[in-house]
Amino acid sequence: MEIDKIKKRFLFLDEFKILFLIMFLILIVSILGQFSSFNGEFSASVQKHIVRIVGGIAVMCFIYLCDFRIWNHFAYVFYAVTFFALVVVELLGTIRLGAQRWIDLYFFIFQPSELMKLSLILALSRYYSTLSLADAQSLKNHALPIALTLFPTILVLKQPDLGTAGVMFIVGCGMIFLSGFPIKTFMLGIVSGLLLCPFGWHFLRDYQRNRILTFMDPDRDPLGTGYHVLQSKIAIGSGHILGKGFLQGSQSKLNFLPEKNTDFIFTTIAEEFGFAGSTFIILLFLGLILYFFWCGSETKTVFAKFLCYGLGLLLFSHVFINIAMVMGVLPVVGIPLPLLSYGGSSMITFMISCGLIMSSLANRKVQ
Amino acid sequence: MLRNDDSKKEIQRRIIIVFSAMLFLMGLLIYELYYLQVDCHNKYAMLSEKNRVRLSPSLPKRGRIFTADGKLIASNKYKYKLTIESCAENIFLKNIELLETCIDLSEEEKNDLLEMRKKVPRYSPITIRDGLSWDEYAKLSLIFYKLNHVSIDNVYVREYSLPFELSHVVGYTSKSENSLQILNGKTGIEASMNAELIGELGNVKTEINAAGRKMRIIDSVDPISGKDVTLTINSEIQKYVFDLISAEKAGSCVVLDLTDGSVVAMVSVPGFDTNLISSKINRTQWNEMIKDPLTPLMNRAITGTYPPGSVFKLVVAFAALSEGVITPKDTVFCSGGVTLDDATFHCWNRYGHGRVNVCDAIRMSCDCFFFETSKKLGIDKIAEYAEKFGLGKQTGIELPNESSGLLPCKKWKLLKYGRSWKPYETLITSIGQGALLVTLMQTATMFGKLYTNNYDFAPTIIKSPKNEGLSGKETNPIDNKHASVIKDALHQVCNFWSGTAVRSCKADYEISGKTGSSQVRKIKSNEAGVSQKNFQWHLRDHAFFLGVAPQKNKNPRYVVAVLIEHGGGGSSVAAPIARKIFDKLILTEENGNR
Numbered sequence: 001m002e003i004d005k006i007k008k009r010f011l012f013l014d015e016f017k018i019l020f021l022i023m024f025l026i027l028i029v030s031i032l033g034q035f036s037s038f039n040g041e042f043s044a045s046v047q048k049h050i051v052r053i054v055g056g057i058a059v060m061c062f063i064y065l066c067d068f069r070i071w072n073h074f075a076y077v078f079y080a081v082t083f084f085a086l087v088v089v090e091l092l093g094t095i096r097l098g099a100q101r102w103i104d105l106y107f108f109i110f111q112p113s114e115l116m117k118l119s120l121i122l123a124l125s126r127y128y129s130t131l132s133l134a135d136a137q138s139l140k141n142h143a144l145p146i147a148l149t150l151f152p153t154i155l156v157l158k159q160p161d162l163g164t165a166g167v168m169f170i171v172g173c174g175m176i177f178l179s180g181f182p183i184k185t186f187m188l189g190i191v192s193g194l195l196l197c198p199f200g201w202h203f204l205r206d207y208q209r210n211r212i213l214t215f216m217d218p219d220r221d222p223l224g225t226g227y228h229v230l231q232s233k234i235a236i237g238s239g240h241i242l243g244k245g246f247l248q249g250s251q252s253k254l255n256f257l258p259e260k261n262t263d264f265i266f267t268t269i270a271e272e273f274g275f276a277g278s279t280f281i282i283l284l285f286l287g288l289i290l291y292f293f294w295c296g297s298e299t300k301t302v303f304a305k306f307l308c309y310g311l312g313l314l315l316f317s318h319v320f321i322n323i324a325m326v327m328g329v330l331p332v333v334g335i336p337l338p339l340l341s342y343g344g345s346s347m348i349t350f351m352i353s354c355g356l357i358m359s360s361l362a363n364r365k366v367q
Numbered sequence: 368m369l370r371n372d373d374s375k376k377e378i379q380r381r382i383i384i385v386f387s388a389m390l391f392l393m394g395l396l397i398y399e400l401y402y403l404q405v406d407c408h409n410k411y412a413m414l415s416e417k418n419r420v421r422l423s424p425s426l427p428k429r430g431r432i433f434t435a436d437g438k439l440i441a442s443n444k445y446k447y448k449l450t451i452e453s454c455a456e457n458i459f460l461k462n463i464e465l466l467e468t469c470i471d472l473s474e475e476e477k478n479d480l481l482e483m484r485k486k487v488p489r490y491s492p493i494t495i496r497d498g499l500s501w502d503e504y505a506k507l508s509l510i511f512y513k514l515n516h517v518s519i520d521n522v523y524v525r526e527y528s529l530p531f532e533l534s535h536v537v538g539y540t541s542k543s544e545n546s547l548q549i550l551n552g553k554t555g556i557e558a559s560m561n562a563e564l565i566g567e568l569g570n571v572k573t574e575i576n577a578a579g580r581k582m583r584i585i586d587s588v589d590p591i592s593g594k595d596v597t598l599t600i601n602s603e604i605q606k607y608v609f610d611l612i613s614a615e616k617a618g619s620c621v622v623l624d625l626t627d628g629s630v631v632a633m634v635s636v637p638g639f640d641t642n643l644i645s646s647k648i649n650r651t652q653w654n655e656m657i658k659d660p661l662t663p664l665m666n667r668a669i670t671g672t673y674p675p676g677s678v679f680k681l682v683v684a685f686a687a688l689s690e691g692v693i694t695p696k697d698t699v700f701c702s703g704g705v706t707l708d709d710a711t712f713h714c715w716n717r718y719g720h721g722r723v724n725v726c727d728a729i730r731m732s733c734d735c736f737f738f739e740t741s742k743k744l745g746i747d748k749i750a751e752y753a754e755k756f757g758l759g760k761q762t763g764i765e766l767p768n769e770s771s772g773l774l775p776c777k778k779w780k781l782l783k784y785g786r787s788w789k790p791y792e793t794l795i796t797s798i799g800q801g802a803l804l805v806t807l808m809q810t811a812t813m814f815g816k817l818y819t820n821n822y823d824f825a826p827t828i829i830k831s832p833k834n835e836g837l838s839g840k841e842t843n844p845i846d847n848k849h850a851s852v853i854k855d856a857l858h859q860v861c862n863f864w865s866g867t868a869v870r871s872c873k874a875d876y877e878i879s880g881k882t883g884s885s886q887v888r889k890i891k892s893n894e895a896g897v898s899q900k901n902f903q904w905h906l907r908d909h910a911f912f913l914g915v916a917p918q919k920n921k922n923p924r925y926v927v928a929v930l931i932e933h934g935g936g937g938s939s940v941a942a943p944i945a946r947k948i949f950d951k952l953i954l955t956e957e958n959g960n961r
Contacts, residue, residue: 132374133373133374133377136374174385177381177385178378178381178382178385179378180374180377180378180381231418231577233403233411234411234414234415234418235411235415236400236403236404236411237403237404237407237408237410237411237412237414237415238408238411238412238414238415238416239404239408240404240405240408240412241404241405250415250418250419250574251415251418251419254418254419254574254575254576254577254582255576255577256418256419256576256577270400270404274404275400275401275404275405278400278404279397279400282393282396282397282400286389286390286393289389290386293382293386296382297379297382302374302375302378305375305378306378309378309382309385313385316389320389320392320393320396323396324396324399327396327399327400327403329395329396329399
């Protein structure tokens with residue numbers, strides 16, 4: 001009986017032709033990008049990256065095979081568990097790169113804030129799946145989602161991880177907006193939030209303040225905080241239309257580019273493949289986001305819709321913040337580019353997202 | 368419990384708003400990308416190239432300098448130069464600490480290095496030592512693997528084989544002020560031929576990574592070595608002459624070859640050590656050198672100016688003959704003095720020379736004859752002929768800092784002092800005193816012009832095919848009729864019994880010449896006849912001798928001009944030295960012919 005169900009699922013796979021095509025292209029670019037940023041050597045790190053991709057696909061399949069109803073059913077439980085993990089990180093997480101983002105489980109270094117994003121989406125989807133449009137007009141019915149968004153955001157901000165906090169905030173706000181939150185009040189909230197920003201300055205760490213100041217004026221300290229952005233802009237700008245050619249990027253090969261395989265992987269690719277290559281990547285991601293949204297409109301349940309839209313928002317906020325920051329449009333906040341950047345946590349997060357999307361599409365007929 | 372269709376519709380409506388916002392933002396990103404990669408491409412491509420490429424100059428080998436007889440007198444010597452790159456302070460200090468175990472560094476030097484580290488851009492080299500001794504080099508090699516950002520390079524330094532003898536001719540070099548530290552000539556041939564000697568810079572384009580480490584050489588242009596320069600100087604004669612003149616406190620000598628105007632020897636005493644200046648001179652030594660009252664750095668042969676004294680008389684005689692003021696047979700009675708406007712101008716011989724013609728006057732260097740002749744001739748005619756013989760202007764020798772001397776005339780006095788020329792000034796100018804100033808090279812050139820019968824005769828110190836056979840082209844010939852009268856007289860100076868230089872200059876190969884003793888101050892009446900040796904050194908006369916030899920077919924080959932500063936009489940001091948030089952020249956020539 002169960003096996004039949006699973007068999008049925010696999011027969012359903014050709015539904016995802018477009019998703020697989022986009023994923024395939026992104027992952028090819030991902031491997032080439034990593035290969036290039038390790039100076040064209042098929043090094044242990046590149047192999048590790050491929051292993052992560054394969055592992056990520058396995059996780060994606062696993063999520064796809066899981067019963068879709070458990071996500072709705074256990075949404076609050078997931079939220080509670082990841083929130084607890086986040087608090088633990090705050091209390092005793094190992095300090096890495098100046099930020100307490102990791103929790104060492106002895107066999108796996110784990111970043112609860114990554115899972116927190118997914119848990120937040122699940123929890124908000126669950127909450128709004130039961131809220132009627134009429135109830136959504138009442139502000140007090142939004143108190144819980146706002147709290148669900150703000151608590152982890154503040155915790156992550158304290159770690160300090162400005163980027164992830166920003167992503168959570170965008171995703172949370174986006175979902176609250178989708179639920180039918182009064183538009184006028186929403187706008188008012190955003191405007192007053194912007195006005196309150198200067199007070200937030202107080203709570204920022206020195207290095208965050210530096211990043212923001214440097215963002216305002218990149219020449220303030222060209223060899224210090226501004227160095228990353230300046231070198232990244234030089235790398236992107238020197239790429240021209242078709243780029244310097246695969247493995248020919250001098251900025252990344254000669255290490256002028258910092259974090260060239262993680263946060264700045266987009267720069268590495270933009271330098272070697274130029275405007276054509278970098279636009280292609282943006283269009284690929286846009287296609288993926290559109291696919292997520294299309295799934296959302298295809299599904300029949302409100303929970304699945306919110307889930308797809310939430311994941312779409314998550315993907316968008318990552319892509320936008322990352323690309324904007326490497327181009328110097330936003331301050332450098334340390335957000336990886338989904339599926340392209342080197343690193344396990346982010347890879348798993350987006351593979352899970354894809355798994356959830358596939359699962360919700362497969363269950364679209366289910367009310 | 369489940370939400371109705373209205374709710375779903377609202378969600379769909381709102382997701383379109385959200386998606387439009389996303390599209391707008393992504394569009395902005397692509398626009399910004401286009402701006403960076405296409406619009407600003409040139410700027411960033413340049414910055415990227417600047418990041419990646421470091422252009423370092425490679426210095427050319429400086430051209431060598433040879434003498435006519437093939438001796439290498441200025442060459443390049445390898446030295447080990449120790450440099451350290453400007454880097455992070457702690458690494459820098461650690462390296463300096465390590466270096467101190469091998470070489471002695473004073474506190475001052477260390478502070479200088481630390482100062483430099485801050486001043487120069489990152490990873491550019493700072494010189495610690497220009498020349499390492501073998502000891503230091505060996506010690507450093509042992510610990511070299513521990514050092515970072517430190518390098519030992521081969522550099523060239525200038526080395527001179529006759530530093531004192533040729534100090535003024537060859538000159539010396541110094542490093543340029545900029546970071547290139549290329550050698551530039553400062554004086555002598557090193558300066559005047561700098562453009563030839565210096566060669567062309569090469570460069571090495573290296574790719575560097577973000578840490579400033581050199582990754583690979585992209586491109587390199589080899590430096591072009593400077594051209595070698597060969598001088599007309601004969602090293603053997605030069606050395607011989609230098610040793611002779613060095614017996615005196617200060618003086619100079621020029622030996623010209625009349626066949627092509629080449630300078631066989633040019634000596635200025637005292638000399639200085641060009642090797643010392645080129646390499647490791649310190650401030651005290653330098654100050655000593657420039658404050659020395661004997662001015663060793665000055666080239667006395669071309670920069671020092673002196674009143675020519677009696678040597679000038681032949682110009683006056685030639686002018687008088689040419690202008691028809693006198694004939695070779697005209698005589699003047701010399702009673703020991705000439706009176707002009709109630710003042711008496713004495714001949715050097717108080718008892719007078721009796722009745723003398725132009726030939727006698729030159730031979731015995733009679734002052735009265737020239738006093739009388741110049742009265743008839745006038746100063747402007749004298750100046751005109753002196754200029755034809757090259758006085759009062761540079762000879763054009765290929766050396767820097769040549770003086771042009773001073774040739775007074777009526778116009779000059781009016782311009783300079785605003786006063787008119789006084790007749791007595793003509794008299795004292797006619798015997799080479801007064802305002803008249805010449806360089807030794809000018810007088811030698813004057814003799815060269817006379818004996819080659821060519822006003823265009825000019826000296827040269829660079830050996831090149833173009834100045835051979837210069838005397839052959841008589842484009843501006845001297846009237847031989849009058850010149851031969853002067854030449855006969857000059858022959859008598861050294862060969863006739865009453866000639867002023869007969870005692871020292873009577874030789875088988877026959878020398879012609881003229882002595883001169885130029886006063887450096889007015890002689891007081893009570894000092895008349897007092898021997899020069901009784902005066903203080905700086906008050907004594909300058910001793911001049913100009914001579915030519917050998918007189919084969921009345922076509923001499925060499926001019927020797929000797930000047931001994933405050934040496935006393937030309938006949939007693941300068942002429943014997945010239946005689947020795949002639950002996951050496953003739954001997955060398957004979958040896959060479961054999």
